Amino acid sequence: MQINVKKEDIVSALNITLGIVEKRNTMDILANVLFDVNDGGLNLTATDLTSEVTTSCSLIDISSTGKTTISARKLNELCRLTSDGEEINISMSREKINIKTKNGKYSLSTLPSENFPIFDNEDSNSTLSILGSDLKDLITSTSFAIDSTGWRDWLQGLFLSAANGELTAVGTDAARLAIAKKSIDPSISFSGVVPRKSINEISRFLSEISGDVEFEIMNSSVVLTANNLIFKSKLIEGGKNLTYFLSVVPTGDCSILECNIKELSEMLSRISVVSSDNKFNEIYLNASSNNFKASANTRNSEQAEEFVNSKLQGEEFEAVINGSMLKDALNHIKTNDCHISFFGPDKVILISPPNSKDQLYVIQPVAPVNISKPSSSSPESAGDDKD
Incomplete structure (x- = not known):
């Protein structure tokens, strides 16, 4: 086996395989990449026994073909650290891979390609x-x-x-x-x-x-x-x-709260500064006809409370929810606003874009709404200083 290849081409191909190669493994060959030079070019394959990736690499020329396995990370590092635009010569002799660059030469050990595990092909019903x-x-x-x-x-x-x-x-x-x-x-x-x-x-x-x-x-x-x-x-x-x-996914009668995602996410981030001390990052939610309140307290008597503008269709509701889970859902909705649907005490909460079922997020409440919660206050008094 002997080939010449540009540094950028082989590094790009090896980078595709590195996510599959196991850093720690029970089989030495799983740290290697299958290096297959044939008349069509160079194919590189990596596996961790659960997944497998194969990619091809453009070559400058092929002097002879062959197949072996080489340490994926060592080969990648040697090629990556070569000067940009340089031509690399790779050949095999006596069960060693020889790598030659403009100013250096290196030799890496190999393992037989026959021992490299390859996935069996399955028949496909539809692609x-x-x-x-x-x-x-x-x-x-x-x-x-x-x-x-x-x-x-x-x-x-x-x-x-x-x-x-x-x-x-x-x-x-x-x-x-x-x-x-x-x-x-x-x-x-x-x-x-x-x-x-x-x-x-x-x-x-x-x-x-x-x-x-x-x-x-x-x-x-x-x-x-x-x-x-x-x-x-x-x-x-x-x-x-x-x-x-x-x-x-819950269905039936519910109260629907419409909120601006950016405003709601920013509010949850501030409330979470306090609620993150709790095991499940519990945030207490209270929705009324005019506003939506989020609040939290801790065992150390720390409290947080904030309001955000909203529109409510249906009855007022209360719930306790994991603030991180709610933020995760909001972060993946691409519309400006979202709907939060409440189906009753101790029921799951549904988050979705307005008037769309292409994205649905269901979150289980953390605890019944009669848990100890911060004292209530009005939006007007939420920002007042109290001595």
Whole structure:
């Protein structure tokens, strides 16, 4: 094997693989990248046994072909630290990879390519072609709600479903639920739970991609294909179906509060300075016909209270909610205003853009509303100094 390659080309290709390569692993070969030089060019593949990425790299010329595995991080660092625009010669002899630059030469150990684990190919029932930015928006709008505690396996990933002309993403940690939808070709149908790490990698790849990508979920794996990249990941077994998740979204009679997202988020940030001392960042909400009040207190008798302008349709309501979860939901709604729907005491709260079901955020109240709460005051007296 012998090739010549530009520094920028091989560094760009190696950077794609580094997110998959395990820093700590039980198999030495998982720290390596599969280095495959064939008549078509150079292909690089990395895996952590749960996911796999393959990308190609442009070459200046190929003197001979071959295949081996090399430490992904060492190869990347050596190439990255080479002068910009420099041509790098890479060859193999006696189970070593030799790297030559203008002023230096280096030798790295290899492991046999035959021992490198490769994903089996699965038959695809349907492949979705979607704008990369649309898929990334869907992931960003929901993946923040994925559980990080390890409580249940199927909560450790993002549920994705293509059905009835909609691609739906659902993230949940059992205390909150995030749902986002995009319209797609109604003939496409698939579903599965993609692990958190794989979702993060897909999102990273999509940040660098313009135009359409191909996305498909098979029986046990998901595949993203774009430009010179193929990413595969195993799915999390078990879990729920879309009907289950949609059944969690409350319906029926409710009070609807309309607020400006920027004003509400800024208010919650200030209240959270006090409420963050509480275990669940509890913030007490009180909505009336003229205003919306958020307040908090702590065991040290610290208090915070603030009002924001709002419009209320329906009866006045009170609730106690995790302030961080409410802010997370607001941060992912792109409209200027939002609707907060209240369905009764101890019921979940629904946050959404006005007159839209493309984004839905469901949050479980922290505690019944009869908990100890800050003393009430009017908007006029909230800013008064008291001796």
